[in-house]
Amino acid sequence: MVCEDYKDQLMGYLDNELSDQQRRRFEEHLAGCSDCTAELEEFKKLKAITDEVSLVEPEERIWQEYWSGIYNRIERGIGWIMFSVAAIALSIYGGFRAIEELIRDPNVEIVLKIGLLALIAGLAILFVSVLRERLYFWKTDRYKDVRR
């Protein structure tokens, strides 16, 4: 069991991160502490085998295509945003025009027109309600800036 006060020093010593003064002080402690000396030896062995583990380098082709892969993702992302915005805008416009024509058409029954208007009004109320709720929670969420 390593001495509690020397835990950090032990790691610093192992990784050569101590100043000369800290190193000397720790070595003085090691000279009189068999527990820390034993633990240091174990950590040295562990460090040696961990240092031997090296990860396979990907093929050169992967590195060459790395940035173009990122560029493609960004490009596709922009493409999708434009497509989505345009699709939503066109759907709203088309829907609006279709409903307008339906309402103006004298051959369409009045019940159908009222039903359609009620459907649109209901959807609009639902949308505004959800939006307001989301905005309220977003404003009052104390943890919104906390990264998970």
Place this chain on the structure above:
Amino acid sequence: MNKYMKDAYFIALGLVGNREDALDLSQEAFVRAYRNINQVKPGRGFFPWFYQILKNLCISHLRKRKRSQAGSLDVEGRPEPAASVDEFSPDTVVGKDETKNEVWKAIGKLEPKHREVIVLRHFRNMSYEQIAETLFCNKGTVTSRLYYARKRLKELLST
């Protein structure tokens, strides 16, 4: 930028253990960094900020993988998941050596906060100062985490 590319890939590999996922996650991190580059705080380097994006993506990926493996919904407030040990396969490590594979698998069993200091120290050769800067913590926290990470690694290798 090529140094960042390799750092991102190998850090992701150390966190998720799988080469295809590491490539995908590291590239996705650069895409998100590009979209949010205005959030880099002046006076703070790019890499620590970028690392947070990468780490969050890897953690979220591990959660998804764990959920799909468990086949059930997870609950809020769950601890950060360990990687699936199966993903830490021997073909990721240079050389066919039983000890190296054991170490690599044991790293996969560490908690993410311990695994990340091992990855940054051993696979990216970062100094304590650089690790502290990357993790937005002080050097004391780095040494302490390294101590407990290595202690746990020792336990895992002795079982």
